[in-house]
Structures are given as C-alpha cells and as structure tokens.
Amino acid sequence: MVKIYHNPRCRKSREGLALVEASGKPFDVVLYLDNPITKTELKDLLKMLGISPIQLVRKQEAIWKSDFKGKELSDEAIIDALLKYPKLIERPIVTFKNKAVIGRPPETISGLLD
Structure with missing residues (x-):
C-alpha cells in the first residue's frame, strides 16, 4: 500500500497527493503535523529514502534558522x-x-509508483 506523509497547507504536498490519488493504488494519508510520527518511523523513512537526517530538513523554516542553523x-x-x-x-x-x-x-512520486 502507498503511504503519503502529507501537509494539506503545502502546495507541493497537495500536488503529490493528487498524483497518488491518480495512480489508482490504495493509499493511506498520514497527517504528520496532527499525528506526529515516532522516532522509529522517522528512522525507517530515512533508511527507505537513503538520506541523512539533515537532507530531510526544510532549512528555510524560521525555527531552523533561529534555533539550529550554523550549529x-x-x-x-x-x-x-x-x-x-x-x-x-x-x-x-x-x-x-x-x-x-x-x-x-x-x-518523483510517479517514478516510485510506476
């Protein structure tokens, strides 16, 4: 089954959801801002993505700039x-x-679902 970690306020996330819907495959939507993911789930996602944690960070967010940037x-x-x-x-x-x-x-979503 397809799973999408989705933020409805994000245009790119809405576009991604539309692609998942159009695929015709069964899917689950995870509204991760409302239902936070666990540490284990996040580590599993990083493994599946094949990236380091820093590569998953939205570095333009205000909280990143104020609390973490440069550290x-x-x-x-x-x-x-x-x-x-x-x-x-x-x-x-x-x-x-x-x-x-x-x-x-x-x-990139279409490539995954093909």
Missing part, C-alpha cells in the same frame, strides 16, 4: 529536532514497497 548537530540531534518540530520535515514523503521519495518535484 554542529549530530544525526540524533537533527532527528530529535524533526520530531519536536515536524514542520521542518520535507514534504510530501511517499512510501511504496519499502522504498520512499520526497515529492519535490512531485514527478
């Missing part, structure tokens, strides 16, 4: 920041068959 942070510290401030997580993230992509650009 030497371990991967665990970045993961903790993402869990405390889920708005920092890049979106949307789509998983399918133990693989994942960040839907930026949204077309």
Whole structure:
C-alpha cells in the first residue's frame, strides 16, 4: 500500500497527493503535523529514502534558522529536532514497497509508483 506523509497547507504536498490519488493504488494519508510520527518511523523513512537526517530538513523554516542553523548537530540531534518540530520535515514523503521519495518535484512520486 502507498503511504503519503502529507501537509494539506503545502502546495507541493497537495500536488503529490493528487498524483497518488491518480495512480489508482490504495493509499493511506498520514497527517504528520496532527499525528506526529515516532522516532522509529522517522528512522525507517530515512533508511527507505537513503538520506541523512539533515537532507530531510526544510532549512528555510524560521525555527531552523533561529534555533539550529550554523550549529554542529549530530544525526540524533537533527532527528530529535524533526520530531519536536515536524514542520521542518520535507514534504510530501511517499512510501511504496519499502522504498520512499520526497515529492519535490512531485514527478518523483510517479517514478516510485510506476
């Protein structure tokens, strides 16, 4: 089953959801700002994405700039920041068959679902 980590206020996330819907595959929507993900789930997503925690951070968010930018942070510290401030997580993230992509650009989602 397809899973999309979605923020309805984000245009790119809405575009990603439209692509998932258009695929015709069954899917679940995770509204991660309303229902925070666990540390284990986030680590699993990072493994599926094949990226380091810093690569999942939205570095233009105000909270990142004010509290974290320019600091030497371990991967665990970045993961903790993402869990405390889920708005920092890049979106949307789509998983399918133990693989994942960040839907930026949204077309990456189509490649995953094909």
